[in-house]
Amino acid sequence: xxxxxxxxxxxxxxxxxxxxxxxxxxxxxxxxxxxxxxxxxxxxxxxxxxxxxxxxxxxxxxxxxxxxxxxxxxxxxxxxxxxxxxxxxxxxxxxxxxxxxxxxxxxxxxxxxxx
Amino acid sequence: xxxxxxxxxxxxxxxxxxxxxxxxxxxxxxxxxxxxxxxxxxxxxxxxxxxxxxxxxxxxxxxxxxxxxxxxxxxxxxxxxxxxxxxxxxxxxxxxxxxxxxxxxxxxxx
Numbered sequence: 001x002x003x004x005x006x007x008x009x010x011x012x013x014x015x016x017x018x019x020x021x022x023x024x025x026x027x028x029x030x031x032x033x034x035x036x037x038x039x040x041x042x043x044x045x046x047x048x049x050x051x052x053x054x055x056x057x058x059x060x061x062x063x064x065x066x067x068x069x070x071x072x073x074x075x076x077x078x079x080x081x082x083x084x085x086x087x088x089x090x091x092x093x094x095x096x097x098x099x100x101x102x103x104x105x106x107x108x109x110x111x112x113x114x115x
Numbered sequence: 116x117x118x119x120x121x122x123x124x125x126x127x128x129x130x131x132x133x134x135x136x137x138x139x140x141x142x143x144x145x146x147x148x149x150x151x152x153x154x155x156x157x158x159x160x161x162x163x164x165x166x167x168x169x170x171x172x173x174x175x176x177x178x179x180x181x182x183x184x185x186x187x188x189x190x191x192x193x194x195x196x197x198x199x200x201x202x203x204x205x206x207x208x209x210x211x212x213x214x215x216x217x218x219x220x221x222x223x224x225x
Contacts, residue, residue, distance in 0.1 A: 004158075031211055043159070043202075043215035056210065091158050100211040101147055106158035 002026070004107035006092050012113045018080040021110045024073055025094030033093040033104060034067055034077050043091070049075065082114045118142065118205040124220040127197075133190040135219050137203030140184045146208055148179060150188045152199040153218070159202065162188065193223045 005024040013019055025032050033048040047057040049069045057067070064083070069075040079086055089111050093104040120138045127133040139148060147166050151159040163170055163177045165186070170177040176189040190197055202218040 033211070042217060045212055045214070048211055050211065056212065093158075095211070100206060103149055103161045103164055104213065105161055106151075108158045111156075 004092055004094050004105055006090075006107035006110050008110060009108065010111045010113075012115065013082060014115050015083055016081045017114075018078065019082045019086075019112060019114075021077040021090050021092075021112070023075045023077070023092030023107060025075070025092070026096075026105055027073070029094035029096045029105075030072070031095045031097075031100070031104075032069060032075050033095075034075070035091040035093065035106075036088045037091060037109070038088045046077070084114045087112055087114050118207075118214065119203045119216055121201070121203055121216060121219045123217065124222070126222050126224055127190075127193045129195060129223050129225050130192055133193040133197065133221060133223070135188040135190075135201050135203075135221065136185065137187070138185045139203070139205045142183050142205050143208050144183075146205050148177070148183075148186050149204045149206070149213070150175070150177065151202045151204065152197075152221075153202070154196075154199045159215075162201075193221075195223050195225060197221065198223045 007022045031050045034046040035043050037043045046059040047067045052069045067077045089109045091106050091109045093106040095102045095104045147164050149164040150162040153159045162174050165177045179186045200218040200220050202215050204213045
């Protein structure tokens with residue numbers, strides 16, 4: 001079975017550029033999560049969607065960050081404009097179920113470097 | 116704030132059982148305990164989860180104390196490939212949110 005698919009795996013870009021990260025959740029899953037991992041702060045939840053609707057975006061650090069889920073099989077996390085402190089590994093995860101008890105399954109992440 | 120506490124690091128001899136403890140003293144009655152591991156540069160990998168009863172799957176066993184204030188993840192025969200950071204997580208009640216702590220860095224020694 002295909003797991004959560006993220007693209008690109010690596011992204012290097014210059015400060016000020018727009019960055020778009022992509023995620024395809026596991027088919028049939030109805031919740032999707034975006035996380036960021038850094039050495040200093042560990043794994044942090046940025047935003048999560050349930051049935052394509054953003055439920056909690058309290059972890060989104062600034063207005064420069066935005067996330068969308070136009071359909072059940074695709075989500076994007078966009079940073080515009082990007083800054084060097086946005087450098088991190090960004091993970092997408094998905095799960096199914098109505099009450100959140102089912103485990104989340106993670107992709108392999110996008111390693112983002114902002115120069 | 117993470118709802119769990121774990122030792123920062125542990126060593127285990129290859130072929131022996133690795134027992135990773137976790138305290139979650141503020142857990143409420145309907146909150147599950149989840150275990151994940153993260154091998155360097157990969158995404159967190161789901162291992163097992165449970166509510167009250169002990170659980171076992173092909174990867175590990177999960178022992179939850181009767182008062183549910185702590186649990187232990189058991190890798191019955193640790194291999195070098197089990198070297199990773201192991202996270203014990205209790206989901207924030209009423210939400211879908213995991214809060215990851217710093218985990219336990221398990222090193223399996225040859």
